[in-house]
Amino acid sequence: MQGTAPGEPLPRRDESAVVASLQAGDRDVFRSLVEELNPGLTRMARRYVPEALAAEIVQETWMAVVTSIGGFEQRSALKTWIYRIMLNKVRTLAKREAKVVPFTSVGPSGDAHRPAVDADRLVHPDFGHGYWPEAPPRWDMLPAERLESREIAASIRSAIAALPEAQREVLTLRDVEGWTGPEVCEILGISAVNQRVLLHRGRTTLRAMLEEELR
Amino acid sequence: MSEDDTFFIDNELRIACADAVELVTEFLDDALSPEDRANFEIHLSLCEGCQAFLDQINRTITLTSESKTTTVDVLPDNFDALLDALDSATSKPETGD
């Protein structure tokens, strides 16, 4: 883990040497690139399609990288370029497969304006609407075995799968894969404000789910 | 802004909890305007509910990153084919000018 605050752009690595090596067919450089990005690409692809299809998409993505690296002009980061290739493929496929993939259409839709906390939770006896009547439960009192259990991890994964697509994409890149805000905006082609709104909706949905689960 | 803000304008909490909980992600990204940030921080320092909420969100973020599945291959199955393709895609044609 690096000590960089989320949302702060990472100092962009100078990738020209890496790109030049790839363009010259350097197998070792290619292998380290694949080792670095393949797990994240695969996890991301699995958010759209079942595992077997995701593996195929990622293989096709790498093939496209190999055959078009010669024309890559570094207008974006290498990682961004590769993720975009994968996302274009997987989104097209997910749309086509939408009828057989159960989770793509599940989940609350059109909830962009849903508040972070249900309005009826925020009614204080004296202050009225908009104020906590009592603090929500403290999770720091819970034993670590409870909080870090497999059940909780599994619940989080299915809650992510049930998020509306745009929220799922942003939340996966930011909070699962650890990308910065600017990186996510670049790869998904969305504004910083939109990125934060989607992330906030996703996070607050997961928080509400965990609160139920941990009560 | 919630409808009761006008009633509690100038209260020492600065903003309603309903507004504070919407600012958390921007706060964590350090993306609030100086004014919003000041209001949020003052509210937070006085409000146990929002402190607990912020703690829950931070824990949600940590747990989300820990939920990452690790059963993913480092190399794709077609890696050898990729290496071959890399060779042929990048082999420089003999330039005889």
Ligand SMILES: [Zn+2]
């Ligand atoms: Zn509050």
